[in-house]
Amino acid sequence: DAEITQSPRHKITETGRQVTLACHQTWNHNNMFWYRQDLGHGLRLIHYSYGVQDTNKGEVSDGYSVSRSNTEDLPLTLESAASSQTSVYFCASGTPGTGELFFGEGSRLTVL
């Protein structure tokens, strides 16, 4: 069965360190998205990609970057982690026009 997986599921890091969250999907979707979810803010879009070599900034992109070298993967990098980036991160792929986004299980990141 096709799926979307995130790793690591849980990570604790220190302020200033670089962190990369992996996202891998076997749906063969061109469209991939990264969201963060925080109490009081809901899901907010960080970055997204419509295909290989395509990346776009979302609502809360400062301090984050992505790259898309193949269809299956969209890693999210925090260049210098800050405490404000403590959150649950969700990767998704699918077709926004029909609302059919398939979400990974989430990566809980704690920045101390």
Place this chain on the structure above:
Amino acid sequence: QKEVEQNSGPLSVPEGAIASLNCTYSDRVSQSFFWYRQYSGKSPELIMSIYSNGDKEDGRFTAQLNKASQYVSLLIRDSQPSDSATYLCAALNYGGSQGNLIFGKGTKLSVKP
């Protein structure tokens, strides 16, 4: 005003009752709307979509769209304890060639046995 607004709740209803979840939106989003359900500690999953004015029914769920009032709602009939979850309203944003989804903050629903 944020593009998609929801009352965060919690909304508590007795088992068997109708749960009514509401969402308002700004002019800056499209006219395509979606309801996602998210169980505690899990990822969101799509349960309903609605594109035109009026009602759309799927089993115990009914989505309603009122474009004049910029209002979207989700009704859950015969609510069950298994319906206890956070419900996220989402709208299609036309930023980019394929668009992306903008989510409300979600409404937490608790169905009491």
